[in-house]
Amino acid sequence: MWDLLLLAEINKTWFLLPLALAISLVYQASRYELPEKILRRAARMFAWILGFMFAVFALLGLLSWNL
Amino acid sequence: MSSSQVNLKEPWLAAVLAWLIPGLGHWYQDRRFKAVLYFVCIMGTFVSGMILGDGKVLQFSWERERRTYGYLAQVLVGLPSLPALVQAWRLPDEPRDGGWDRRRARLEKPLKGTFHGILDARLSTGETRSVAVEGTIQVEEAPDGGFRNPVTGTFVGMTPEGSQVDLSLMFLNSIEPAIFPSRDRGLSVDVSGQFVNGESIESGSTLTGVVENARSIFNSYAAPLDEIGLREVNGNLGKFYELGLVFTWIAGLLNLLAIWDAFEGPAYGYGDEEPAADGDASPSTEPESQKQPATAGAAAPTTASPPNSGSSPPSTPQPKKG
Numbered sequence: 001m002w003d004l005l006l007l008a009e010i011n012k013t014w015f016l017l018p019l020a021l022a023i024s025l026v027y028q029a030s031r032y033e034l035p036e037k038i039l040r041r042a043a044r045m046f047a048w049i050l051g052f053m054f055a056v057f058a059l060l061g062l063l064s065w066n067l
Numbered sequence: 068m069s070s071s072q073v074n075l076k077e078p079w080l081a082a083v084l085a086w087l088i089p090g091l092g093h094w095y096q097d098r099r100f101k102a103v104l105y106f107v108c109i110m111g112t113f114v115s116g117m118i119l120g121d122g123k124v125l126q127f128s129w130e131r132e133r134r135t136y137g138y139l140a141q142v143l144v145g146l147p148s149l150p151a152l153v154q155a156w157r158l159p160d161e162p163r164d165g166g167w168d169r170r171r172a173r174l175e176k177p178l179k180g181t182f183h184g185i186l187d188a189r190l191s192t193g194e195t196r197s198v199a200v201e202g203t204i205q206v207e208e209a210p211d212g213g214f215r216n217p218v219t220g221t222f223v224g225m226t227p228e229g230s231q232v233d234l235s236l237m238f239l240n241s242i243e244p245a246i247f248p249s250r251d252r253g254l255s256v257d258v259s260g261q262f263v264n265g266e267s268i269e270s271g272s273t274l275t276g277v278v279e280n281a282r283s284i285f286n287s288y289a290a291p292l293d294e295i296g297l298r299e300v301n302g303n304l305g306k307f308y309e310l311g312l313v314f315t316w317i318a319g320l321l322n323l324l325a326i327w328d329a330f331e332g333p334a335y336g337y338g339d340e341e342p343a344a345d346g347d348a349s350p351s352t353e354p355e356s357q358k359q360p361a362t363a364g365a366a367a368p369t370t371a372s373p374p375n376s377g378s379s380p381p382s383t384p385q386p387k388k389g
Binding site: 018 | 072073098100101104105108109111112115119306307310314317321324325327328332333334335336337338339
């Protein structure tokens with residue numbers, strides 16, 4: 001059985017990274033055919049998702065400052 | 068949008084193959100890069116979800132009280148999700164009461180294997196003792212003995228302190244369903260016997276735990292949880308169960324994009340169109356004087372159309388000259 005204790009040590013936010021990467025790659029692969037185009041656009045989308053999540057995280061952190 | 072530069076072969080066949088195994092439809096169309104990309108990303112997400120949810124996130128039920136709407140997304144992954152339909156069909160009609168009634172469940176065949184669990188022992192001195200035990204169990208159903216569920220069998224094991232325990236099994240209190248998403252099978256049984264130091268264990272003592280690897284993969288993969296199992300999984304896995312569900316749902320939804328790509332081709336075109344046409348323009352280095360006016364330059368191509376004009380996204384008609 002999977003070592004759930006090991007999993008429990010991992011912050012669940014880190015699971016966003018592979019998920020966002022997979023979503024970016026598959027979405028862009030369904031838009032274009034050329035591999036380099038897919039990879040370039042997927043990298044941009046991945047960075048955009050992370051940037052957006054970080055901005056939301058920062059905003060929430062700011063709003064909850066000293067609470 | 069269908070691209071003339073992509074040979075889709077038989078689109079319907081490709082779409083079905085892409086549904087059955089992510090990437091297979093694209094492999095059939097000789098689009099090998101996409102085939103590998105789809106397979107790795109979609110199956111990777113699906114398998115990750117299954118691992119996070121300890122294999123208990125894939126199930127199908129369409130009973131009124133417990134419909135698994137999430138399966139409508141999971142089924143888009145294709146073959147790996149289809150056994151859930153078979154397991155739902157294999158479920159016995161009885162006993163079911165918002166799930167299975169484990170207290171009325173019967174042992175459908177003899178069970179033998181490594182067991183670990185807790186012995187709640189009533190000693191002849193009147194004292195009660197609860198100890199962890201691990202050993203070998205052998206249990207089978209006895210001829211009907213009335214309202215209880217009689218079994219015959221033995222348990223021989225050890226406590227963590229090293230005391231040997233010999234038990235005779237008497238009545239089955241409860242047992243997990245035969246079809247259940249776990250290789251181990253939980254049960255609770257009334258026992259009597261003795262510790263090796265001579266202390267007698269009276270009837271009414273209970274042995275509760277799991278028999279390891281008691282189920283085949285056929286009886287455990289994609290099998291539905293009963294109400295008790297669902298509570299246990301939520302208690303044991305917590306948020307990881309929900310993460311596992313979300314991962315498998317997303318994997319299915321991503322495969323929907325792949326299926327459509329196999330059927331219809333890439334949505335925005337081949338990818339070698341003019342930058343201005345697909346909105347992927349890199350910062351321009353040409354002098355300002357050579358740029359098109361803002362009103363026309365944004366929509367109209369600055370050069371001749373690419374050879375695969377059929378794959379280009381529709382653009383605004385060019386303004387007539389003169």
